[in-house]
Amino acid sequence: MRTNDLILRTTTALIAFILLGFSIYLFLAGHQSPGGGFIGGLMTSAAIVLMYMAYGLEPIAKIIPVNFKLMIPAGLLIAALTGVGSFVFGESFLSQTYGHFHLPLFGDIELATAMLFDLGVYLTVIGVTLTIMLTIAGDE
Amino acid sequence: MGEEEIAVLSPFLETVTIVCIVGISISIFILIYRVLKGPTNPDRAVALDAIGVNLMALAGLLAILLVTTKFNDVILLIGILLFIGTIAIAKFLEKGVIIDRDRD
Numbered sequence: 001m002r003t004n005d006l007i008l009r010t011t012t013a014l015i016a017f018i019l020l021g022f023s024i025y026l027f028l029a030g031h032q033s034p035g036g037g038f039i040g041g042l043m044t045s046a047a048i049v050l051m052y053m054a055y056g057l058e059p060i061a062k063i064i065p066v067n068f069k070l071m072i073p074a075g076l077l078i079a080a081l082t083g084v085g086s087f088v089f090g091e092s093f094l095s096q097t098y099g100h101f102h103l104p105l106f107g108d109i110e111l112a113t114a115m116l117f118d119l120g121v122y123l124t125v126i127g128v129t130l131t132i133m134l135t136i137a138g139d140e
Numbered sequence: 141m142g143e144e145e146i147a148v149l150s151p152f153l154e155t156v157t158i159v160c161i162v163g164i165s166i167s168i169f170i171l172i173y174r175v176l177k178g179p180t181n182p183d184r185a186v187a188l189d190a191i192g193v194n195l196m197a198l199a200g201l202l203a204i205l206l207v208t209t210k211f212n213d214v215i216l217l218i219g220i221l222l223f224i225g226t227i228a229i230a231k232f233l234e235k236g237v238i239i240d241r242d243r244d
Contacts, residue, residue, distance in 0.1 A: 003235070008227065019220060026213065034213050043220070050224050052239045053231060137239035 005054065012054035019047035027122055028115075037118035041125030048126075049133055057137065068134065071127030079120030082113060147207040157205050161198065168194050185229045192222035 023043030030036030052060050083094040098112035149157075171194065174187040196218045203211035231238050 015223070022216065022220070029213075034210055039217075043217070046220065046224055049239075050227070053224075053227055056240045058241075133239070137237075 009054050012050055016047050016051050019043060019050065023047065027118065030118060031112065031114070037121030038125055041122045042129065044122075045126050045129035045133070048130060052133070052137070057134075068127050068130040071123050072131070075120045075123030075125075075127060077120070078123065079117050082116045082120065085113075149205070149207055154205070157201050161201050161205070164194050164197050164201070168198075181233055185226065185233065188229075189222065189226045192218060192225075196222075 023040045023046075026035035026043055027037060027040030028035075030040065048060070048064065051063075086093060086095045094117075096113045096117075098110055098114075100108055100110050102108050168191055171187045171191045175184050175191070178184045178187060196215050199211050199215045199218065203209065203215075228238050
């Protein structure tokens with residue numbers, strides 16, 4: 001039986017963008033206010049789960065052709081490489097630094113290497129959460 | 141640097157906020173009664189949704205009481221998670237599956 005969820009689908013199409021934007025905001029704001037890689041990854045996976053709930057398993061797998069199981073080792077690799085990368089500059093493992101850069105659109109901003117570690121956490125959380133969700137949902 | 145000005149709340153605003161917190165707490169208790177007693181499952185789902193909205197209001201009032209802006213992300217977060225959770229419950233009550241497999 002096909003049901004008609006026009007309202008759910010339209011709402012999802014509008015809200016998924018807000019959710020993804022909010023998750024990126026949480027990811028970038030984690031240095032000086034609440035947020036960070038973990039909660040940003042959770043919000044991104046919540047947005048993708050909402051899209052899965054509204055549109056079903058097959059269409060979203062076609063729209064987002066990402067193997068979420070591969071995101072876990074990718075995130076872990078990024079997080080480990082940021083730790084190893086400090087050996088290049090003769091520092092100890094996982095030491096961090098920051099610097100001020102002048103970007104054309106944003107002006108003077110402070111970029112820290114802790115954000116690269118956060119990126120690894122972000123990808124790992126997305127991969128773990130969506131792997132759990134889709135493994136449970138794909139069971140018949 | 142680390143010299144932050146400690147903001148104080150006016151006594152009138154503090155009284156009003158505490159009265160609002162008490163009112164919302166009473167509302168949450170009445171909703172908990174509906175969750176425990178509700179005859180059908182959709183009753184419980186609607187009551188849980190309303191509890192979430194009251195929780196958002198409680199977080200906002202707490203942010204006023206503690207004079208901080210750090211709770212604003214939390215309020216938005218509760219709203220989003222509430223929406224997704226309510227949709228999941230509604231889909232489960234209607235169809236029995238949350239993420240359906242093949243739709244043409």
